[in-house]
Amino acid sequence: MVTPLVEMDGDEMTRIIWEKIKQKLILPYVDLKTEYYDLGLRHRDETDDQVTVDAAEAAKRLGVAVKCATITPNAARVVEYGLKKMWRSPNGTIRAILDGTVFRTPILVEGIRPFIPSWKKPIVIARHAYGDVYKAVETKVPAGGEAFITVEKDGEVTQKIKIADFPCAGVVQGMHNYERSIATFAVSCFECALDMKLPLWFSAKDTISKTYDHTFKDIFAEIYEKDYRKKFEEAGIEYFYTLIDDAVARIIRSEGGMIWACKNYDGDVMSDMVANAFGDLAMMTSVLISPDGVYEYEAAHGTVQRHYYAHLRGEKTSTNPVATIYAWTGALRKRGELDGTPELCDFASKLENAVLKAIADGNMTKGLCALSSIPNRRALNTDEFIDAIAARI
Ligand code: NAP
Ligand code: MG
Numbered sequence: 001m002v003t004p005l006v007e008m009d010g011d012e013m014t015r016i017i018w019e020k021i022k023q024k025l026i027l028p029y030v031d032l033k034t035e036y037y038d039l040g041l042r043h044r045d046e047t048d049d050q051v052t053v054d055a056a057e058a059a060k061r062l063g064v065a066v067k068c069a070t071i072t073p074n075a076a077r078v079v080e081y082g083l084k085k086m087w088r089s090p091n092g093t094i095r096a097i098l099d100g101t102v103f104r105t106p107i108l109v110e111g112i113r114p115f116i117p118s119w120k121k122p123i124v125i126a127r128h129a130y131g132d133v134y135k136a137v138e139t140k141v142p143a144g145g146e147a148f149i150t151v152e153k154d155g156e157v158t159q160k161i162k163i164a165d166f167p168c169a170g171v172v173q174g175m176h177n178y179e180r181s182i183a184t185f186a187v188s189c190f191e192c193a194l195d196m197k198l199p200l201w202f203s204a205k206d207t208i209s210k211t212y213d214h215t216f217k218d219i220f221a222e223i224y225e226k227d228y229r230k231k232f233e234e235a236g237i238e239y240f241y242t243l244i245d246d247a248v249a250r251i252i253r254s255e256g257g258m259i260w261a262c263k264n265y266d267g268d269v270m271s272d273m274v275a276n277a278f279g280d281l282a283m284m285t286s287v288l289i290s291p292d293g294v295y296e297y298e299a300a301h302g303t304v305q306r307h308y309y310a311h312l313r314g315e316k317t318s319t320n321p322v323a324t325i326y327a328w329t330g331a332l333r334k335r336g337e338l339d340g341t342p343e344l345c346d347f348a349s350k351l352e353n354a355v356l357k358a359i360a361d362g363n364m365t366k367g368l369c370a371l372s373s374i375p376n377r378r379a380l381n382t383d384e385f386i387d388a389i390a391a392r393i
Helices: 012-026 041-046 050-062 075-080 090-098 179-196 212-235 244-253 264-278 305-312 322-339 342-360 366-371 382-390
Strands: 005-009 034-038 064-067 101-106 123-127 137-141 146-153 156-165 170-174 200-204 239-243 258-262 284-289 295-299
Touching (some): 012 322, 012 382, 034 050, 041 050, 050 090, 090 284, 101 179, 156 170, 179 200, 179 258, 179 284, 200 212, 212 239, 244 258, 295 322, 322 342, 342 382
Parallel strands (some): 005 034, 123 258, 200 239
Antiparallel strands (some): 101 123, 146 156, 284 295
């Protein structure tokens, strides 16, 4: 290794697994260099959450980070950990600083068939993470009411558009987005497509939403023509826009192997659909890519609290470490690419192959065992499974 990775440690069961992965699967083979940030809830509380900001700043400086799952505090956690306050979600804080887009990718393994038989390759969902219905205002309107959109500039009404007359009671909603946010999203998607060497699909409903959704379509098209068409042609991948309903129909019939960029609501719905159709949340990785090319890798699942309490009671748990291992391999490979150290990329692939081989040989955690069709499969606890991987590196 040349440049250190930003290592963001986390909470509960994933924190336990984090250490095991490092000890058994990485440190024996890699002269690991990291800049370590403890994002465990206790340390976030001690530092008034400054550690999360510092970790995100470090990611900006060094370019590649790997993150363990972390607790987003709620009222129960404030009591459980005696917190000074209900700190914000670390992922939210990091995303706000890096200004990125999250791409989620399922890990496909032998013996687990997606519910859609034609799906052979991963489908990566890129969800726009700002605005639309998530930042909407809405209200009930009484019978006889009239609703308008008005736009003011410098105190003057510049536009007033009738939404509807209300012959009976009803509801009304106002939502927005910013061209800057849409452009950032588009750039992250184009960068991710080049990075993963996958075609990029973007879908919306511009035939119905002739200004709102059309603006998304236009911004994507403009940035593509200006900055990416040549790069995509050189990489042998394509970008196209299609209507959301057409995209759904084509995705279901496809064999996978694309990035599907979705507006905020579509991405919310479609990422749950895709994750479940591919099998298991514990087999989903996630990477945050910022428009200026910072990469932060993590598992898509949380801290697996229920297993952690079982672990604290001294029970052996069968917690699936695969997505967390892939967060590490993703980060190591990216670091190797950026530093020109192919041995590091090669190690990342070897570790992933060891995971796939362990599962193909019938070694897996309980959740996967229930989904798998491998004949001689065995449900292992976390340690046994990690050992089975270590034996195959
Ligand atoms: P979770 O940790 O994802 O776990 C929900 C359930 O899914 C688990 O109880 C377990 O089911 C199953 N599961 C998830 N990952 C698994 C794995 N690797 N191996 C085996 N089973 C797995 O979600 P949660 O319990 O709702 O949230 C716990 C904490 O995680 C919360 O404090 C939340 O704030 C945090 N969280 C963090 C992130 C992040 O940092 N990115 C994301 C989501 C949630 P069974 O119990 O049935 O075995
Ligand atoms: Mg959702």
